[in-house]
Structures are given as C-alpha cells and as structure tokens.
Amino acid sequence: MSIFGAxxxxxxxxxxxxxxxxxxxxxxxxxxxxxxxxxxxxxxQADTYIISSPxxxxxxxxxxxxxxxxxxxDMAAFGAPQVRLEADYDTELVRGITVLAKERGIPAGxxxxxxxxxxxxxxxxxxxxxxxxxxxxxxxVRIGLSGLPLSxxxxxxxxxxxxxxxxxxxxxxxxxxxxxHKLKEDGPYGLSAEGPLYDRxxxxxxxxxxxxxxxxxxxxxxxxxxxxxHRSFVMMAGALDxxxxxxxxxxxxxxxxxxxxxxxxxxxxxxxxxxxxxxxVEEYIGNGRLLQVDYDAAAEPGASxxxxxxxxxxxxxxxxxEPAAGRQxxxxxxxxxxxxxxxxxxxxxxxxxxxxxRGCIGTIAAVQKNLAxxxxxxxxxxxxxDPRFSKVRPDELPLLDISVDVLGPAEPVQxxxxxxxxxxxxxxxxxxxxxxxxxxxxxxxxxxQQIWIACRKAGIxxxxxxxxxxxxxxxxxx
Numbered sequence: 001m002s003i004f005g006a007x008x009x010x011x012x013x014x015x016x017x018x019x020x021x022x023x024x025x026x027x028x029x030x031x032x033x034x035x036x037x038x039x040x041x042x043x044x045q046a047d048t049y050i051i052s053s054p055x056x057x058x059x060x061x062x063x064x065x066x067x068x069x070x071x072x073x074d075m076a077a078f079g080a081p082q083v084r085l086e087a088d089y090d091t092e093l094v095r096g097i098t099v100l101a102k103e104r105g106i107p108a109g110x111x112x113x114x115x116x117x118x119x120x121x122x123x124x125x126x127x128x129x130x131x132x133x134x135x136x137x138x139x140x141v142r143i144g145l146s147g148l149p150l151s152x153x154x155x156x157x158x159x160x161x162x163x164x165x166x167x168x169x170x171x172x173x174x175x176x177x178x179x180x181h182k183l184k185e186d187g188p189y190g191l192s193a194e195g196p197l198y199d200r201x202x203x204x205x206x207x208x209x210x211x212x213x214x215x216x217x218x219x220x221x222x223x224x225x226x227x228x229x230h231r232s233f234v235m236m237a238g239a240l241d242x243x244x245x246x247x248x249x250x251x252x253x254x255x256x257x258x259x260x261x262x263x264x265x266x267x268x269x270x271x272x273x274x275x276x277x278x279x280x281v282e283e284y285i286g287n288g289r290l291l292q293v294d295y296d297a298a299a300e301p302g303a304s305x306x307x308x309x310x311x312x313x314x315x316x317x318x319x320x321x322e323p324a325a326g327r328q329x330x331x332x333x334x335x336x337x338x339x340x341x342x343x344x345x346x347x348x349x350x351x352x353x354x355x356x357x358r359g360c361i362g363t364i365a366a367v368q369k370n371l372a373x374x375x376x377x378x379x380x381x382x383x384x385x386d387p388r389f390s391k392v393r394p395d396e397l398p399l400l401d402i403s404v405d406v407l408g409p410a411e412p413v414q415x416x417x418x419x420x421x422x423x424x425x426x427x428x429x430x431x432x433x434x435x436x437x438x439x440x441x442x443x444x445x446x447x448x449q450q451i452w453i454a455c456r457k458a459g460i461x462x463x464x465x466x467x468x469x470x471x472x473x474x475x476x477x478x
Contacts, residue, residue, distance in 0.1 A: 002164035003243065004267050005044045006173035006236050007037040008229075009128075010260035011055070018080040025183055026255050033251035033262035034128050040264045042132035044066040046172035048090040049129070049140045050160055050230040052237070053176050055121035057114050060147035063101075063156055065094055071142070085118065085126050088139045093171075097141070106156055107148070118142070121176040127175075140411025140450035143337055145231040150215050153231045157238020175236035177229010179203075179252075180261025187257015189226055199252065199259040202233075206263045207249030211237035212398065236265075244270040272337055273375060273404040276326035277349050280379035281402065283329055285392050291376050295333045295341075322412035333372075340372045346407040347371060348438060348474075349378040351392065353399050359386040364407065364427065364436055380384035404477040405438055410470040419447035424471040427456045430464055439474060 014020045015031060024031060041049070057064040069091060074084040086422055091241045094110065101108040118126070129138060141159070145153065157173075164171045179202055181188070182195035198221065205213045220232050249462070252264040276291075283291040333341055348362025361381035368374040383392040392400070410427055413419065420427055427440045428451060435458025437450050444450055451469070455462040 001037045002169055003161050003171050003173065003239050005041065006240060006265040007041050007125075008175045008176060008177070008233060008236070008261060008263040008265075009034060009037055009125050010178045010229075010262070011124040011176050012178065012254070012256070012258065012260060013075060013078040013120055015124065015260075016075065016080065016083060016127060018083050019075060019078045020312050023070065025254050027260060029251045030253050030260045030262060035131075036250055037128065037262050037264050038125075038128035039132045040266075041172050041174065042129055044172050044266075045170065046163070047139065047170045048093055049138055049172050049174055050159075050430045051122050051125060051140055051174045051176060052145065052235045053119055053121040053142060054145050054228050054232055055119040056142055056144040057112060058144045058146060059112060060285075061107060061355060062112065062143040063106070063108035063146050063148070064112055065097060065110050066116070066142040066144075067094070067113055068116065071116055072116050072124050073120075075120065075123065078120070079201050081227060083123070083127065085123055085130065086137065087118065087122075088137060090139050090141050090169070093141055093163060093167060093169055096167055097160050100159050100163050100166075101156065104155065104159060106152060106159060107146075108143075108156055108159075125174045125176050143235065145235070149233050150217075150219075150231065153214065153234040154238035154241070157235040159238075160235075161239040161241075171239075172375075173236045173239050175232045177227075177231065177232040179227055179229065179261050181226040181258050182224075183254040183259055184257035189257065190228070191257075192224055194221055194225040195259075196254075198222065198227055199254065199261070202227070202230070202259075203252050203261055206233060206261065209240075209245045209247030209265060211240060215353040224474065239269065239433060240265060243267045271404075271477045272335075273340065273406070274402050276331065276336065276340070276372060277375050277379040277402050277404050278400075279331060280376040281351070281383045281392065281400070282397055284380045285383055286394050286397060287329065289329050290380065292330050293372055293376070294330045304476070336372055340375070341370050343370070344373055345370045345374065347374045347378055348405040348407070349375060349382040350405070351382050352401040352403075353396060357389075357398075358392065358400065359383055359389050361386055362405065362407075362436075364410070364434070370404060371406065401478075405474040406477070408473040408475075410472040413469045415467070415470050416447040416451060419450065419469070419471055421446055421450050425474055426450045426454050427470040427472065428456070428458055428460060429470070430460045430466060433458045433460050435460065440476070 070088040072086040098109045180195040180198045182192040185191045244264040252261045280291040344366035346363040346365045350360040351358040359382040427436045435454040437454040
C-alpha cells in the first residue's frame with residue numbers, strides 16, 4: 001500500500017495572519033480545521049506529499065507535473081513577501097508517473113512550465129504542514145489540473161498511486177481547492193443558485209468519502225457554481241480508488257462568499273473477514289463462480305503466518321480477482337488470519353446498499369469445515385438466495401456495504417430480563433421452529449422487540465407458551 005491518507009483543504013490567502021491582519025479570525029473555524037488536517041497529514045509520515053493545485057500551470061489538454069529538483073515561492077503578490085517556502089520534488093516519482101501515464105494514454109508530463117515558483121494553492125497547505133514536520137523540508141510532487149474530462153483526472157490519480165506502489169513510496173495527497181465562489185450577494189463574485197447547492201452537495205460527497213459521486217457533477221453546474229477545486233478532488237479520489245477510507249468532514253464556511261471546506265481521509269486496512277465476504281460476493285456475482293481457498297499456499301516455502309503477511313489481495317499490483325498469485329477465483333489460505341482457518345462457528349453475512357438491507361443469510365452453528373468456508377458460503381447465499389430480495393446485480397457491487405457477524409456459543413436464559421438488545425442476540429425455539437435475531441440492530445432497542453421479531457421470522461406466535469430462549473454474543477466485522 002502506497003497511499004496512507006489525504007486531505008481536502010482550501011487556499012484563501014487571507015487565512016494567513018501575515019495577509020489577513022486580523023480578518024483571518026472571521027474564518028477561525030476553517031483555521032482550526034486546517035491545523036487539524038495539517039497535523040493529521042504530517043502524522044502519517046509520508047515520504048512524499050502529492051499536491052494537486054488549481055493555480056499551477058494549467059492546460060486544456062495536458063496535465064502539467066512540475067519539473068526540476070525543487071521550487072520556492074512566496075506570498076509577495078498578496079503583500080507578504082516574508083512568507084516564503086521551499087520544497088524538494090520527488091524526481092524519481094515524477095519520472096515514474098510520466099512514464100506510466102504515457103503507457104496509459106494520459107497526456108501528462110513535465111513539459112510546458114511557465115512559472116517555476118510555487119503557486120499560492122500549494123504554498124498555503126505547505127505553510128500549515130511545515131508546522132508539524134518538525135523542521136524537515138517537505139518532498140512533494142505538484143500536479144496541475146486540466147480542461148480534460150473528470151474521468152481522466154480520476155485516472156491520473158490512480159496512475160500516481162500505481163507509480164508510488166512501484167517505487168514503494170509512502171504518499172499522502174493534498175487536494176488543494178476552494179469550493180463555490182458564488183455564495184453571497186455581497187461576495188466578490190456575487191451569488192448564483194448553483195453556488196450554495198454545489199457547496200452542500202460537495203460537502204456531502206467529500207464528508208462521506210463517496211468519491212464516485214464526484215464524476216456525476218455536470219460540467220455546466222460546476223461552471224455556474226464557479227467552483228475551484230473539483231478537479232483537484234477528483235484526482236485525489238482516483239488515488240484513493242478501491243481503498244478502505246475513513247472520511248471526516250472538519251469544517252465548512254462561506255464567510256467571504258467563497259466556500260472553504262476541510263476534510264481528512266485515512267486509509268485503513270480492510271477487515272479480513274469482510275474482505276473475504278466481499279471477494280466471495282464479487283466472484284459469484286461478477287464472475288459466476290464460487291471462491292475457493294487455496295490451502296496449499298499456506299505451506300509454500302517461505303510462507304509465514306497470516307497475521308504477519310496480511311491479505312494477499314492487498315499487495316501492490318494484485319487485483320481483487322487474482323488474490324492468490326494470479327489465479328482467478330482463488331484466495332490464498334496464507335493470506336487469511338489463523339483464527340478464520342482453524343475455528344468453526346456460525347456466521348451471518350449482511351449486505352446493505354445506501355443504508356438499506358440488501359440481503360442477510362447466516363448459520364446459527366457451524367456447517368462448514370472452518371470459518372473461512374462459512375463466510376464464503378453465507379456471503380454467496382446473502383447475495384443470491386435471500387428470499388426477501390432479488391439476486392444482487394453486477395452493477396450493484398461497488399455500492400454494497402458488507403458486514404460479518406461471527407456468533408459465539410448460545411446459552412439458555414429463563415426470561416427476557418437476562419437479555420440485552422445491544423449486547424446479545426436472541427434465539428427462540430418452539431418444537432422444530434427456530435428463529436434468530438442479531439444484536440445491536442437499528443430500530444431494535446429492547447429484548448421484547450428482539451423476541452417478537454425472532455418469533456415472527458420462525459413462524460412462532462410470540463404469545464405461545466413454552467418458547468425457549470437462548471442468547472449469544474457476536475463479534476461484528478464491518
């Protein structure tokens with residue numbers, strides 16, 4: 001993994017006290033969020049920071065990547081020449097990006113530089129960042145936007161990450177960009193109906209990390225909103241494509257009639273239980289086959305424990321469809337946690353789409369030879385055999401949220417007083433009829449509700465006598 005996080009930040013010169021001279025206090029919320037984002041970015045200890053800037057060299061049909069060994073710049077144009085910064089360029093990564101972009105047909109490179117100085121959309125993020133770098137000089141790659149389609153900005157972001165993968169670089173992306181410039185009648189650019197609407201929509205998208213939505217913004221809508229950073233955000237989103245990202249919106253202000261939004265994005269390792277379930281769903285729905293576990297891989301020379309190796313399908317260059325040394329439809333046992341291979345237990349796999357249940361199938365007790373096989377089997381059933389829903393379509397795969405609940409042993413209870421809807425799941429039994437409900441479900445707040453729903457699922461009248469109750473705990477993987 002090369003990209004460890006990203007930040008979305010604005011670049012108003014007035015935010016710097018040397019320029020604002022007191023006016024910056026009117027956007028103190030943005031300043032506080034900026035400090036938090038800068039500390040976050042520095043804390044990720046990147047080898048190189050990628051800065052996508054709307055104010056470096058921009059061409060209609062070409063992505064300019066700054067050449068040379070480094071650059072300096074100051075804020076003299078804004079009356080503060082004393083604010084001066086220097087940065088080194090990661091020349092090896094720049095070469096890697098340009099070569100890979102050419103192979104992929106993306107017009108990008110170091111040609112056409114018109115001004116070697118750092119632009120203010122790069123300087124302002126670096127101004128905040130350097131406070132937290134403990135005196136070290138940042139190494140960066142500065143990339144300009146273009147008039148090319150949003151999809152190519154996204155593809156270039158992916159290419160930057162792939163080039164960093166190949167070089168083993170640890171990168172953090174700084175997406176510099178203001179939002180709409182048309183938010184107030186008395187603002188410098190006036191008000192348009194699209195301005196506030198753009199800011200609301202972009203903060204919803206960026207605050208949730210639902211990056212694919214960025215590609216759905218109409219070009220005409222963005223133009224009328226007079227946005228600044230949309231292409232910068234799209235490029236960053238491409239670098240984060242396919243990653244498990246924790247998004248956090250820190251602030252949004254429009255004090256001066258221009259939108260300033262600050263968000264952070266932490267890339268986290270996917271839970272191996274959930275990743276296995278997702279892989280099983282993708283193999284079955286996307287490729288029409290059952291995912292297989294390659295147990296021989298665990299015994300290969302040099303193979304180590306799963307906890308040390310990590311998921312094979314997260315290695316640079318490995319695809320979701322080829323998690324075991326290029327063999328499609330196979331996951332290496334050596335890439336899975338030891339517990340998932342040795343333990344037998346019941347498990348439920350739940351699918352959600354846009355917050356709504358899309359399928360849920362599970363087993364109360366183990367029926368497969370290990371927990372890995374249990375998860376794979378139930379994931380396939382959840383996406384294709386839940387009688388309440390139609391089979392998941394291939395186009396739905398990117399929209400699915402998947403969770404895995406691993407069940408602990410069930411124990412009998414005498415009354416609902418021994419239940420806790422948040423902590424315990426419940427099993428109800430009457431004769432051959434049996435029903436189960438997982439714990440900690442939205443809208444299910446009391447043991448009485450749990451029992452009623454579990455009974456209805458089992459075809460048991462909740463008022464019947466002699467209903468046996470059991471409780472169990474789960475470990476939820478999301």
